[in-house]
Amino acid sequence: MLSKLSVIAGKSSEDVAKRLSKKIKANLIKTEIRVFADGESKITLNGEISKKKSIVVQSIYPPVDTNLIQALSLISKAKEISSEVIAVIPYMGYARQDREFLPGEIITMKVLGKLFKGAGASKIIAVDIHSMIGFKHFTIKTKNVSAIPELVQYFKKLSLKNPLVVSPDQGGKERAKEFAKELGSEYIALEKKRDRKTGKVQIKTKNLDEVANRDLILVDDMISTGGSIVKATQFLKKQKCKKVYVACTHALLMNNAEKRIRKAGVTKIISTNTIPGKTSIVDISDTIAKAI
Ligand code: R5P
Numbered sequence: 001m002l003s004k005l006s007v008i009a010g011k012s013s014e015d016v017a018k019r020l021s022k023k024i025k026a027n028l029i030k031t032e033i034r035v036f037a038d039g040e041s042k043i044t045l046n047g048e049i050s051k052k053k054s055i056v057v058q059s060i061y062p063p064v065d066t067n068l069i070q071a072l073s074l075i076s077k078a079k080e081i082s083s084e085v086i087a088v089i090p091y092m093g094y095a096r097q098d099r100e101f102l103p104g105e106i107i108t109m110k111v112l113g114k115l116f117k118g119a120g121a122s123k124i125i126a127v128d129i130h131s132m133i134g135f136k137h138f139t140i141k142t143k144n145v146s147a148i149p150e151l152v153q154y155f156k157k158l159s160l161k162n163p164l165v166v167s168p169d170q171g172g173k174e175r176a177k178e179f180a181k182e183l184g185s186e187y188i189a190l191e192k193k194r195d196r197k198t199g200k201v202q203i204k205t206k207n208l209d210e211v212a213n214r215d216l217i218l219v220d221d222m223i224s225t226g227g228s229i230v231k232a233t234q235f236l237k238k239q240k241c242k243k244v245y246v247a248c249t250h251a252l253l254m255n256n257a258e259k260r261i262r263k264a265g266v267t268k269i270i271s272t273n274t275i276p277g278k279t280s281i282v283d284i285s286d287t288i289a290k291a292i
Pocket of ligand 1: 125168169171172201220222223224225226227228229
């Protein structure tokens with residue numbers, strides 16, 4: 001029997017979509033993609049879409065624009081049949097482009113807001129969006145869910161002795177605070193400066209007494225080039241800390257970032273399956289299911 005709910009699995013989020021469909025007892029619709037030599041995506045759906053409600057699951061990680069157009073196409077097709085379409089975007093690409101940092105910069109999140117609405121989504125759910133400012137540009141309903149409780153569950157199992165939670169920058173202070181609260185530990189936030197033109201990162205914090213001889217958990221929403229984590233780890237190692245673990249929701253790990261992070265002295269990187277990969281050990285489908 002056709003369920004009242006369909007989960008449409010975009011290619012970038014097949015694992016999350018499959019787990020989610022089981023949890024919410026929805027009909028799973030798989031997609032077949034052919035990317036033509038010129039980069040265009042040809043999408044075919046395998047299954048019957050519910051007339052009532054569809055949930056399209058598709059993260060927007062690299063190739064970012066390809067995954068974005070595929071998400072919009074799936075939403076548009078779903079809206080032809082379902083009266084309600086929810087877009088689950090576990091990793092919300094473009095979320096860092098939420099304000100005009102330098103004169104003339106385009107706020108791409110504004111464009112995405114129009115695109116998702118135009119395609120037919122009535123609600124969008126993301127996991128640990130870079131900042132809630134991004135969703136202020138959307139006129140459809142939005143919801144951000146936190147992966148921190150699931151990440152903390154993993155770290156509880158490691159039974160680290162008196163670990164200190166560290167945010168590599170002041171922007172991530174609240175995230176570190178939330179993580180530390182769940183874990184029952186202390187937290188600090190470093191002072192980071194990024195050159196808006198070159199993207200280069202510097203740690204401005206001077207000496208720190210509280211990290212010496214302690215295991216640390218560096219918490220961030222995402223790792224892209226790895227620059228923030230590498231610089232933070234190098235600094236923390238100079239302060240004579242013990243092991244450095246990294247907990248992040250979205251591990252993009254561009255351009256050999258994993259290798260550079262390990263070389264800087266990180267023991268282990270733990271991320272979620274918003275972006276599938278070697279480090280994505282923590283499953284967030286349960287958190288998404290609860291939000292739906
Ligand atoms: C910045 O504000 C974010 O929270 C991340 O710290 C940043 O996007 C990570 O980028 P990267 O790995 O390139 O330093």
